[in-house]
Amino acid sequence: DVKVTQSSRYLVKRTGEKVFLECVQDMDHENMFWYRQDPGLGLRLIYFSYDVKMKEKGDIPEGYSVSREKKERFSLILESASTNQTSMYLCASSLGTGDSYEQYFGPGTRLTVT
Amino acid sequence: SQKIEQNSEALNIQEGKTATLTCNYTNYSPAYLQWYRQDPGRGPVFLLLIRENEKEKRKERLKVTFDTTLKQSLFHITASQPADSATYLCALDHRTGANNLFFGTGTRLTVIP
Numbered sequence: 001d002v003k004v005t006q007s008s009r010y011l012v013k014r015t016g017e018k019v020f021l022e023c024v025q026d027m028d029h030e031n032m033f034w035y036r037q038d039p040g041l042g043l044r045l046i047y048f049s050y051d052v053k054m055k056e057k058g059d060i061p062e063g064y065s066v067s068r069e070k071k072e073r074f075s076l077i078l079e080s081a082s083t084n085q086t087s088m089y090l091c092a093s094s095l096g097t098g099d100s101y102e103q104y105f106g107p108g109t110r111l112t113v114t
Numbered sequence: 115s116q117k118i119e120q121n122s123e124a125l126n127i128q129e130g131k132t133a134t135l136t137c138n139y140t141n142y143s144p145a146y147l148q149w150y151r152q153d154p155g156r157g158p159v160f161l162l163l164i165r166e167n168e169k170e171k172r173k174e175r176l177k178v179t180f181d182t183t184l185k186q187s188l189f190h191i192t193a194s195q196p197a198d199s200a201t202y203l204c205a206l207d208h209r210t211g212a213n214n215l216f217f218g219t220g221t222r223l224t225v226i227p
Contacts, residue, residue, distance in 0.1 A: 004157075042219035043158075043203070090157050094214075101207055101214050102148060105157030 003027070004106035006091055012112045019078040021109050023091030031096040032074035033103065034058075034066060036087040043090065049074055050096070081113045116141050118218040120204060126224045127194055135189040135221045137204030143182040146207035148215065149189050151200045158203055162189075194225045 007022035025032065033048040035058075045058030047066040055066050063085060067075045074093075078085055088110050092103040121136035137147070146165050150158035164171040164180045164187070171178045177190040191198050201220040208214055 040219065043217040092157070096214070101146070102160040102163060103158075103215060104160070108155070108157050110155075 004091060004093055004104050006089075006106040006109050008109050009107060010110050010112075012114065013078075013081050014114055015082060017081050017113075019081050019111065019113075021076040021078075021089055021091075021111070023074045023076070023093075023106055024072055025074075025093040025104070026072065027093070027095070027104070028071065029093035029095050029104075030071075031094045032068065033092040033094075034064075034074065034076045035090045035092065036060070036085075037090055037108075038087050046076065081111075083113050085111065086113045087111060116206060116216055118204065118206060118216060120202075120218040120221045122221055123219075124222045124224070126226060129194060129196060129225050129227050131194055133191040133194050133198070133223055133225070135202050135204075135223065137187040137189065137218055139185050139206055143185060144206040144208045144216075147178075147180055147187050148205045148207050149176075149178055149187075150203040150205060150217075152203060152220065153200050161202075163207070191223075194223075196225045196227050199224050 004025045013019050034046045035043045037043050044060050046064050049055045049068040065077045088108050090108045091106040094103045117140040119138045127133050148163045149161045152158040162178050164178045175192045179188045201222045203220045204218045205215040
């Protein structure tokens, strides 16, 4: 089974702090994704990566950056956390070849910025 | 840009009945469409994928249809059980590079015993 793990389930940070969210997948997937999920807005893509050191902006990249130094690890960075970044953050991975485009999600990190 | 609508935010049905969830989209049809289940406080879990040239796909008590003319997918759960209570998400799968999925906001299904 594919396993996607996220560094924290719950996180509380103060406004202005730098926040690191880490995601690790164990199935050698090429593609990795960071989403945020808010009530009524659904899943919104922040950034994705299709290879090591490669990244692409999603729909809402402002205020975020990412890093993918190793294939299995994809980090989301909030350079200066703000209260409007309080949300559930979900990491996902996919193989992205043949018919294997389904995404496997981690358990999520509920971030609260005070 | 593509817009995805799932029929209602919440749906309540009696145990044993068939639940039918709707996913409508605008603009161009995706090559594939996926359905996910999400439990509270958890990440979505992949359930089914259907291709544009398939009219129907089944997996145990689940059935998905895909009508590119109507720009609609229907997701059915037959003989529903309280354990089926969750939020169900549809996702358009355009296969344009690595970023292939565009998610709807989901329908929260509650199966009443």
